[in-house]
Amino acid sequence: MHRITLGNTYFEGENDAYLFTGAETTLVDTGIATADTREQLADGLADHGVAFADIDAIFLTHYHADHAGLAAEIQAESGATVYAHPEDAALIAGDDDAWDDLESRQRAAFEEWGMPEDDQEVLETYMQAGVDHHTAGADVETFADGDRFDLGETTLEVVHTPGHTAGLTSFAMPERNEVFTGDALLPVYTPNVGGADVRVDRPLERYLDTLGRIADAEFDRAWPGHRDPIDDPTARAEEIIHHHQERAYRVLRALDDLGPADAWTVSADLFGELDGIHILHGPGEASAHLDHLTRAGDIEKDDDGTYSLPADTRERLLQRDDEGWPL
Template identity: 55%
Template sequence: MKRIQLGNTVFEGKNDVYLLDGDRTVLVDVGVSLPDVREQLRDGLAAHDLTVADVDEIFLTHWHHDHAGLAGELQRESGATVRIHEADAPLVAGDETAENDDDERLRAALDDWAMPVESRERLLSFLDSHDELAGEDVDVTPFTDGETFDVNGRTLEAVHLPGHAAGLSAFAFDGESGREAFVGDAILPKYTPNVGGADLRVDSPLAQYVDSLLRLVDLDLARAWPGHRDVIDDPSARALTILDHHRERTENVVSVLAEHGPCDTWTVSAHLFGDLDEIHILHGPGEAYAHLDHLARHGVVERDGREYELVDETVDVDALFPAVER
């Protein structure tokens, strides 16, 4: 297995594309559809005496453009099979109904979160100006959780880990040091993957993401190969660190409501993150919403219109998250 790192100035930093070479040339993720990234991927393949035409199969961890954007043009040039979880398949395929539903869902969320008009316009302008990042439509081959694939004598197992995206999936395999996995953005070595704003289709986003973190812990991976930056040498520890981060953020949300009284999602986001720009105009309130939703489902807050009111000021936040043996 070889890693090709691609530039990414729009999202979480350098993207990782993994090359599984052998009898068949297989890629895990492909990067965003931008001219410089396209050339970096071609150069990365050339460094291993390969061209785009040699690619036989592409596994996508999820639908986000910085992971799937180049898949369509790579498929057009190579005829590669492109595999992605069934939940994300319509968006990568360019299904018009799925795209329209996603756009309607976005506008409804911005209204529900009480995003100010100026911030909404800045966000929509940013998103419209980056439409090309999605690249060409793809003829996708969907898979489901638990499916296995033989790749050059190695078995990849799809592990569905929703939260950051509805269809986000890792691909687990037996590596040199034990069980390993390509994990996309399920866990990252530096940042915590956004939950709540990164994919508005995810119901109960924080609860689903917590379940995915616990599933990663249970996998007891020796190493994880993420979608950005460098290898994670203790994936279970990293998953637990991210779980702790969300527990602390939930405490922060409770503190905001205790200090300021009933607040809408945008106001809570402003107290947590301050001023936001570009994609973070979506991700900030999305994260605040994920935590407010989690608190509401546990009866800690009640919602009246767009505002959330703290009704249990003595809440034990630890009780809202599963106890994990460390």
């Protein structure tokens, strides 16, 4: 297995694609469809004697452009089979109805979060550029959680790890006790939940379940979709769980300070002024936490779309002497 590092100036942090050579030549993720990244991927493959036309199979962790952007172009050159989870497959295939549905859900979410119109316009322009970083839609075969694919030197086992997107998938390698995690587990920053894919129902709950599944598997190493390998995936998963406990506490403190507030206002308290993709990610993350805390009965959602802190939660909050909140 060979890791190929790819630049990414559009989204946060360098991307990783992973190459397997043998009886079949396989890629896990492809990088974004920009000229620089296309050249970097071609050069990285050439270092191992491989060209786009030699690729037999592509396994995609999720639909985002920085992971799936070049899949269709490589498939057009090679005839490779492109695999993805059913929840993300239509978006990767470039299905107009799927993209229209996503954009409609995003617009509805922006209104629900209380995002100002000017920020909506800036964000929609930015996100359209992201859509443009997909090459023409690929023909996609789907897989299911638990499916296994023999690559010769190793096996890829499908592990559905939703939260960041509905179809986000990790690929375990049982022989090595290692796992490709895409954006489910990252070494430096925490994957966005709530904004990165507004199709996900109960995004924080589902992501916490994903982190628990990764932690319980006790993998020896994780190969993420960005940056360097993670040598203790269980510890990193537990660290991100603790991060969300701390964020939940900060959300409650924000509501205590602000009074009834919508997701955009809570996001401003948590993250300050936002630009670029963070105009989406900030209120999306705030919304995911507000939704989770509402379902837990810790806060209340009012008819006007704002959230408020009940007296019993305020009392519990005052009694706590740490910066975490049970999730």
